[in-house]
Amino acid sequence: MTVSTDDFHSAIAKGVPGERDFKNGRKMFGAGSCYACHRFQGEGGAVGPDLTSSGGKFSAVDLLETVVDPSKVISDQYSASQFLLDDGTLLVGSVMNLKENEYWVNSDMMKPSTITKVKVDSIEAIRPSQVSMMPTGLLNTMSDKDVLDLLAYLISAGNPDHPLFKN
Numbered sequence: 450m451t452v453s454t455d456d457f458h459s460a461i462a463k464g465v466p467g468e469r470d471f472k473n474g475r476k477m478f479g480a481g482s483c484y485a486c487h488r489f490q491g492e493g494g495a496v497g498p499d500l501t502s503s504g505g506k507f508s509a510v511d512l513l514e515t516v517v518d519p520s521k522v523i524s525d526q527y528s529a530s531q532f533l534l535d536d537g538t539l540l541v542g543s544v545m546n547l548k549e550n551e552y553w554v555n556s557d558m559m560k561p562s563t564i565t566k567v568k569v570d571s572i573e574a575i576r577p578s579q580v581s582m583m584p585t586g587l588l589n590t591m592s593d594k595d596v597l598d599l600l601a602y603l604i605s606a607g608n609p610d611h612p613l614f615k616n
């Protein structure tokens with residue numbers, strides 16, 4: 450079973466199965482680079498939404514979906530922009546800064562210092578991007594158990610006493 454299959458989805462349709470491993474869930478949050486972009490219990494980056502309350506906001510299946518396929522639903526506040534330039538170039542990224550006549554655009558949130566400067570008068574059109582700035586494939590190196598522990602960790606809001614960790 451892998452996380453993208455229907456089997457995995459039906460296994461968590463009624464919620465994540467119990468007796469999960471809290472420590473491993475927390476470890477997977479780090480291993481999956483989630484901290485690079487997300488705050489959780491006051492720690493981590495802030496280029497993506499705070500995930501502390503995400504377990505209350507999404508069902509287990511929806512939570513998994515947002516991680517496997519980040520572009521399916523993109524939170525407005527964090528959507529990237531798509532720039533079509535005069536020379537036909539298409540650039541997707543987050544606007545970090547607007548300086549005089551230039552947009553400073555970051556196309557890779559894992560590398561926040563990588564900036565493309567786009568002259569305002571070279572822009573044909575700017576639209577909200579349909580592609581999330583959150584990378585895909587973050588769960589690819591994890592086992593099924595790792596993914597379930599990670600989901601439990603999110604759902605528990607980082608509380609080791611949550612019923613999902615009882616055995």
Ligand code: HEC
Binds near residue numbers: 496516
């Ligand atoms: C390179 C930055 C980056 C990384 C790494 C990243 N995310 Fe995200 N994530 C985002 C951004 C930006 C959004 C908001 C845009 C969107 O909804 O797609 C987001 C959205 C989400 C959402 C939806 C939150 C909401 O309130 O709508 C969840 C859940 C989520 N990420 C979980 C994770 C998990 C779990 C990991 C680690 C396995 C992770 N993300 C790694 C950038 C990232």
